[in-house]
Amino acid sequence: MKVPAIVEKELKEYLLKPGSISWGIVFPLVFTLAFAVRFGDVDHLAPGLLAISVLFGTTSFVSSSVIFERKLRTFERLLVAPVSYLEIVFAKALTGSLFGLFVGLVSLLFLRPFTVYGIWNPALLFLFLVVSAFCFSSLGLYVSLVVKNPINAMTWLNLIRLPMMFTSGAIISLLLFPRWFIAVGLLTPMTYAVEGLRFAMLHYYDVVNPLYSLLVLLILTLLFMYLATSRLENLY
Amino acid sequence: MEEAVVANNLVKRYGDFEAVKGISFRVKRGEAFALLGPNGAGKTTTVRMLTTLTSITSGEAYVNGHNVKTEKLKVRRSIGLVPDVSNLYEELTVEENLRFTAKLYGAPLERVEELMREFDLPAKRKFGKLSTGFKRRVAIAAALLHEPKILFLDEPTNGLDVHSARAVRELIRLLNKRGMTVFLTTHNMLEAETIPQRIAIMRDGRIVAEGSRKELKDLVGRETRVRLSLEPLTSALLKRLESYNFRFEEGYLVFEVKDPDEFLDFLFGLKSELGFRINYLCTELPSVEDVFMELTEKARPRGGCPL
Numbered sequence: 001m002k003v004p005a006i007v008e009k010e011l012k013e014y015l016l017k018p019g020s021i022s023w024g025i026v027f028p029l030v031f032t033l034a035f036a037v038r039f040g041d042v043d044h045l046a047p048g049l050l051a052i053s054v055l056f057g058t059t060s061f062v063s064s065s066v067i068f069e070r071k072l073r074t075f076e077r078l079l080v081a082p083v084s085y086l087e088i089v090f091a092k093a094l095t096g097s098l099f100g101l102f103v104g105l106v107s108l109l110f111l112r113p114f115t116v117y118g119i120w121n122p123a124l125l126f127l128f129l130v131v132s133a134f135c136f137s138s139l140g141l142y143v144s145l146v147v148k149n150p151i152n153a154m155t156w157l158n159l160i161r162l163p164m165m166f167t168s169g170a171i172i173s174l175l176l177f178p179r180w181f182i183a184v185g186l187l188t189p190m191t192y193a194v195e196g197l198r199f200a201m202l203h204y205y206d207v208v209n210p211l212y213s214l215l216v217l218l219i220l221t222l223l224f225m226y227l228a229t230s231r232l233e234n235l236y
Numbered sequence: 237m238e239e240a241v242v243a244n245n246l247v248k249r250y251g252d253f254e255a256v257k258g259i260s261f262r263v264k265r266g267e268a269f270a271l272l273g274p275n276g277a278g279k280t281t282t283v284r285m286l287t288t289l290t291s292i293t294s295g296e297a298y299v300n301g302h303n304v305k306t307e308k309l310k311v312r313r314s315i316g317l318v319p320d321v322s323n324l325y326e327e328l329t330v331e332e333n334l335r336f337t338a339k340l341y342g343a344p345l346e347r348v349e350e351l352m353r354e355f356d357l358p359a360k361r362k363f364g365k366l367s368t369g370f371k372r373r374v375a376i377a378a379a380l381l382h383e384p385k386i387l388f389l390d391e392p393t394n395g396l397d398v399h400s401a402r403a404v405r406e407l408i409r410l411l412n413k414r415g416m417t418v419f420l421t422t423h424n425m426l427e428a429e430t431i432p433q434r435i436a437i438m439r440d441g442r443i444v445a446e447g448s449r450k451e452l453k454d455l456v457g458r459e460t461r462v463r464l465s466l467e468p469l470t471s472a473l474l475k476r477l478e479s480y481n482f483r484f485e486e487g488y489l490v491f492e493v494k495d496p497d498e499f500l501d502f503l504f505g506l507k508s509e510l511g512f513r514i515n516y517l518c519t520e521l522p523s524v525e526d527v528f529m530e531l532t533e534k535a536r537p538r539g540g541c542p543l
Contacts, residue, residue, distance in 0.1 A: 005339035013327045073323040077378075080287055081340040082313045236290050 002083050006091035010065055017064040019154055024060030025103055028053035032107045036114040043115045047197035048170030051190055053107035054133050055161060058100030059140030062092055063153045066144035079236060089229045096137030104129050125200035131217045132193035138224030145231040164190045175206050182207060192216045240265045240386045240417040246295040248281050255281045257441035268418040272428045273438035274532055279421035283390050287317050300385050316379030320391040322371035326364030330357050330374055341382035351377040369400025386417040393424055405430060425525040439532045453522045456530050462491040462499060465516035473510055
């Protein structure tokens with residue numbers, strides 16, 4: 001009952017915040033459209049663009065929420081209520097995931113007219129979208145809780161998000177880079193989302209087996225959730 | 237347990253800075269208790285420790301019989317907190333804010349309707365669009381939704397205009413009259429003078445005095461002050477008044493008297509004898525403010541010779 005209540009509150013309160021709109025909706029959708037219009041046939045780019053949309057959608061939403069909660073001290077309302085730290089983190093990550101999933105699905109709709117092949121496995125695609133959204137959402141939550149001044153959360157997030165767009169093979173396949181760059185790619189959480197989505201949409205992958213991608217994404221989600229919970233506990 | 241709050245040697249340290257330096261006190265059930273002190277005295281930190289919002293560095297605290305360190309959820313279920321800022325959700329309406337809070341605490345949703353009626357709150361208005369006074373009322377209503385046993389209020393009238401502040405003070409008094417334990421922090425003397433039955437005065441992280449208003453006033457030991465304006469102020473009149481010690485202050489004659497009744501009898505006897513007019517007469521009992529000033533200023537080292 002508490003988690004759905006927090007999710008409902010989050011959506012009502014933070015959906016239309018500037019950070020959620022600009023970095024969470026406008027940037028990924030314009031980015032997707034720009035690539036689609038420029039290149040026409042974007043079948044091989046689609047998984048990467050989809051991953052970028054989910055990454056920016058999720059992290060921007062949770063970051064906006066944490067920025068306002070810390071700045072206006074509304075976080076304290078949750079912390080003084082009989083709600084566990086894990087419930088708070090889970091509810092926030094879930095809301096960010098829902099928002100990111102929505103942005104991802106809109107992005108997919110935008111891409112449809114510019115693709116030739118259909119989606120190889122829609123159910124697997126949905127599974128990878130959900131798991132990636134949860135992983136990115138938890139990452140965004142952790143980063144937003146770690147930064148000392150909440151106003152800087154979005155800047156710190158961009159320091160992580162923008163390089164990830166390139167090191168994950170979302171835009172240019174990792175196979176086209178030297179081995180050391182592939183190693184960097186394997187340290188990037190988004191690589192596993194891109195590889196999984198690529199397999200689900202086009203039935204091939206570049207460097208990481210989809211089962212392994214799914215496993216890594218799940219482990220990273222748990223890790224980021226654990227770190228975010230510990231951070232929240234020590235923040236006040 | 238008869239006590240609503242027990243604090244034993246509470247310490248809060250932020251790095252090298254010790255904000256609260258080993259304070260101990262007890263608050264009885266149904267009592268209104270105030271922590272009074274200047275800014276930075278450690279009042280808010282104490283409330284934050286007792287309400288589980290910040291960790292306790294050392295010492296022990298029990299709220300409604302629950303250990304604050306080890307039974308956080310039980311403590312949270314049994315308390316209501318009105319922080320120094322009204323921190324509800326700006327984009328949500330008053331009703332949505334209260335419904336959300338009710339769900340967090342598992343309170344029946346009928347309580348929302350009940351409190352909105354009782355506090356005369358505009359259900360459909362967004363919280364962010366309300367005046368500061370109304371925001372504070374919503375914050376108090378939200379803290380009462382789950383019918384807590386104790387209500388913590390941190391500077392409840394801070395930033396409010398005179399009317400709103402008075403309304404909030406009335407409300408706190410009413411809640412206490414109904415049997416709710418009230419724990420407030422304040423640096424507002426009017427609040428300290430009218431709401432709590434017991435007061436602890438804090439300075440630099442320590443409690444420097446604790447007791448009822450009367451006990452605290454007795455600590456200062458000041459006599460009743462009588463302020464007078466008499467006309468005409470003849471030398472004969474001044475000579476007769478010399479039997480009491482007085483001084484001139486801002487055009488007034490100021491007396492410090494042990495027995496004000498005896499002094500007033502003397503004054504009116506003199507008036508019928510000498511025929512002067514009393515333009516102004518005011519008696520001032522020692523106030524909490526006197527105690528506060530005495531205890532928070534006097535203890536500071538003065539000049540260059542603290543010893």
